[in-house]
Amino acid sequence: MEFWAxxxxxxxxxxxxxxxxxxxxxxxxGTVTIKVHYSSANFKDGLAITPGGGVVRNYPIVPGIxxxxxxxxxxxxxxxxxxxxxxxxxxxxxxxxxxxxxYARVPDEWVVKLDGLSTRDAAALGTAGFxxxxxxxxxxxxxxxxxxxxxxxxxxxxxxxxxxVDILSGLGFEVIxxxxxxxxxxxxxxxxxxxxxxxxxxxxEAKLRPLAKAQWAGAVDSVGGKSLxxxxxxxxxxxxxxxxxxxxxxxxxxxxxxxILRGVALLGIDSVNLPIEKRRxxxxxxxxxxxxxxxxxxxxxxxxxEVESVLRDIKSGNHTGRTVLGVAGEF
Numbered sequence: 001m002e003f004w005a006x007x008x009x010x011x012x013x014x015x016x017x018x019x020x021x022x023x024x025x026x027x028x029x030g031t032v033t034i035k036v037h038y039s040s041a042n043f044k045d046g047l048a049i050t051p052g053g054g055v056v057r058n059y060p061i062v063p064g065i066x067x068x069x070x071x072x073x074x075x076x077x078x079x080x081x082x083x084x085x086x087x088x089x090x091x092x093x094x095x096x097x098x099x100x101x102x103y104a105r106v107p108d109e110w111v112v113k114l115d116g117l118s119t120r121d122a123a124a125l126g127t128a129g130f131x132x133x134x135x136x137x138x139x140x141x142x143x144x145x146x147x148x149x150x151x152x153x154x155x156x157x158x159x160x161x162x163x164x165v166d167i168l169s170g171l172g173f174e175v176i177x178x179x180x181x182x183x184x185x186x187x188x189x190x191x192x193x194x195x196x197x198x199x200x201x202x203x204x205e206a207k208l209r210p211l212a213k214a215q216w217a218g219a220v221d222s223v224g225g226k227s228l229x230x231x232x233x234x235x236x237x238x239x240x241x242x243x244x245x246x247x248x249x250x251x252x253x254x255x256x257x258x259x260i261l262r263g264v265a266l267l268g269i270d271s272v273n274l275p276i277e278k279r280r281x282x283x284x285x286x287x288x289x290x291x292x293x294x295x296x297x298x299x300x301x302x303x304x305x306e307v308e309s310v311l312r313d314i315k316s317g318n319h320t321g322r323t324v325l326g327v328a329g330e331f
Contacts, residue, residue, distance in 0.1 A: 002023050002024075003022065004019065004102050004331035005021075005022050005026065005100065006018070006019055006064075006100040006304060006305075007062055008049050008059055017049050024103075027097065027103060027104070027105035029107075030108075031074065031075040031076050031106075032073075032087075032108045032111050033071070033072050033104070034067060034072065034106070035072050036068070037069040038068045038099075038325060038326060038327055038328075039066050039068070039100055039126075039325045039327055040066045040123045040127075041307060041314060041319075041322075042065055044094075046311040046312075046315040048093060049308070049311065058095070062093070062097035062098050062099075062100050062104075063093050063098055063100050064325075065093035065127050066086070066088045066098075066099050066126040067087040067104050068086045068099075068120070069084070069104075070083070071083040074108065076108035078108055079113065084113070085112060085113055086111075086112050086117075086122040086283065087106050087110050087112065088271075089272045089273065090106075099325075100307060102327060102328065102331060109276050112283045114287070115283070115284045115287045116291070117286065117287040121287075123324045124296075124298065124299045124324050125286060125292075125295070125322070128322060129160075129286070129322065130271050130279075130283070131159075131222075131244050131271045132162075132164040133282055133285070133290050135160070135164055136167050136171070136290065137285075138240070138267045139218045139242055140171075142265060146172040146174065148239075150174040150175065150176050150194070150217060151168050151175055151216060151217060151219060151220065152218070152220070152221075152231060153165050153176070153178065154219065154231065155178070155247065156178055156179045156196075157179045157188070157321070158245075158319075158320075159322050160244055161177070161220070161222050162191060162320070162321050163298065164220040165188060165191045166295070167292055169192020170290075170291075170293045171290075176193070176216065177191075178197050178199060179196065182198075184320065191298070192294070199227065200231060201227070201230040208229055208254075210258075211233050211257045211258065212230070212234045215236075216235055216239065217236055217239045219239075219240075219242070221244070221245065222243075222244050223245055223248040224243065224245055225252070226248060226249065226253055228241070228254070229253050229254035232254050232258045232266065233258055235262065236262065237263060239262070241266055244268075244271075299321065299322055299323075299324055301323070303325070303330035307325055310323050
């Protein structure tokens with residue numbers, strides 16, 4: 001069997017992504033072979049084709065941390081040909097060939113059977129949407145309810161942020177969306193944001209106070225850095241922040257004051273190594289009670305052959321929402 005793939009190669013001039021025909025031996029080890037319908041574009045995929053990106057162990061590799069499609073063969077009793085599935089996280093797209101190809105092969109313990117979602121829906125959610133759902137669930141597990149007050153979402157036009165706004169609004173929370181994109185107000189309001197504000201803190205050069213006025217019951221943060229430190233200082237008593245990103249930096253110039261004087265919790269969110277049973281349970285809920293109400297509004301579409309330009313937009317901060325990459329029939 002021969003098939004098409006977008007393969008990233010390392011060269012003296014950098015990382016080159018090429019459309020290439022490969023054979024079945026390129027699939028590598030695994031127990032479930034998937035005909036890929038869609039992948040999606042993520043910041044991590046951009047790093048995979050960036051020199052010094054730090055996510056890929058060895059080249060050549062097929063990037064694409066998200067895979068959705070149809071099982072064509074399986075050595076596992078849990079999956080059969082024709083099953084519609086999603087696979088993401090673990091080593092996919094970073095040390096094992098990912099979703100930017102017509103076929104992919106992965107271990108069955110990395111695969112989720114879709115329940116209530118199409119393969120296109122699953123790609124529109126992808127790792128970013130799943131991370132948003134994990135973040136919302138972490139706040140719910142903390143005991144937060146709509147009666148406790150507003151939830152802030154930082155980086156609200158990004159993949160994680162936009163889906164988080166949609167899910168939180170659907171659950172009845174008052175949502176405050178923070179973004180640096182001045183023209184994003186209408187989109188975020190359509191997703192359910194009650195108020196749209198700028199980047200935080202408003203004065204990035206000002207010295208942060210250990211505790212600021214309590215403004216929000218909780219937050220979903222995909223920015224990190226000084227923004228996260230500011231948000232922590234503004235969370236009300238017993239609140240929590242679910243943190244999953246570092247586009248604003250990996251340093252955290254905060255104090256212990258929010259934790260010991262207001263009982264605030266900082267909840268770390270990692271979707272890469274989440275155990276498969278928890279992963280399958282949350283994906284099932286994404287097709288039911290946690291399903292975003294405006295997924296089609298969030299979705300952009302591009303054929304897989306245009307993936308480089310999409311990833312450039314993501315890396316430069318010019319991307320909004322989620323981009324589904326069509327794979328089947330698009331090579």
